[in-house]
Amino acid sequence: AQSVTQLGSHVSVxxxxxxLLRCNYSSSVPPYLFWYVQYPNQGLQLLLKYTTxxxxxxxxxxxxxxxxxxxxxxxxxxxxxxxxxxxxYFCAVRRAGNMLTFGGGTRLMVKP
Amino acid sequence: xxxxxxxxxHLVMGMTNKKSLKCEQHxxxxxxxWYKQSAKKPLELMFVYSLxxxxxxxxxxxxxxxxxPNSSHLFLHLHTLQPExxxxxxxxxxxxxxxxxxxxxxxGTRLTVT
Numbered sequence: 001a002q003s004v005t006q007l008g009s010h011v012s013v014x015x016x017x018x019x020l021l022r023c024n025y026s027s028s029v030p031p032y033l034f035w036y037v038q039y040p041n042q043g044l045q046l047l048l049k050y051t052t053x054x055x056x057x058x059x060x061x062x063x064x065x066x067x068x069x070x071x072x073x074x075x076x077x078x079x080x081x082x083x084x085x086x087x088x089y090f091c092a093v094r095r096a097g098n099m100l101t102f103g104g105g106t107r108l109m110v111k112p
Numbered sequence: 113x114x115x116x117x118x119x120x121x122h123l124v125m126g127m128t129n130k131k132s133l134k135c136e137q138h139x140x141x142x143x144x145x146w147y148k149q150s151a152k153k154p155l156e157l158m159f160v161y162s163l164x165x166x167x168x169x170x171x172x173x174x175x176x177x178x179x180x181p182n183s184s185h186l187f188l189h190l191h192t193l194q195p196e197x198x199x200x201x202x203x204x205x206x207x208x209x210x211x212x213x214x215x216x217x218x219x220g221t222r223l224t225v226t
Contacts, residue, residue, distance in 0.1 A: 032213050043116070043202055043217035051213070090155065094213045097162065098143055098206045102155040 006103035019078040023091030032094035116218035133188040135203030
């Protein structure tokens, strides 16, 4: 069975600092992994995805994530946080069919 | 309209009311989903429709009744809800059978049950 754990339900960084949001997964099959972002009062928007190929994946808004099979991780990073990055971030892994299993989410706060 | 749209965006209803949530996707997808998002709880998958047939129902109470009349439209009919049903209800769509597995979400309907 597939599952996702996001370490830290809240992360606070200063504007301009590195953003690191952690995601660990378990999967009985080669995983397809996703990061979504949710701004207040909005739905989830796809940031990036890993299916096969290059393990460093670049997404929108300057975010990237690296698939590390040996660590079963897919951490999300951004070199320099911006105030507009404040949102909730969800990691997800594909399971049977096109269904996704989501992590519990991490709320990112950016301090001026 | 583009992407996935949901109406209404906000809904307040009493426990004895009947209402419906509507979702429409403009992406040509063939699978649609209802999720419930409550405060401090993980995203909960409620129903999945693939090619207009229900393929998953995650033990959702019968006071929630989905309907998928065609591949572009999805409804969630609500009746005799409880206060704990207050949540953000999200609709999503995807293309079953393709190599692109991501789901595209609508903005959600914020439901308050009084």
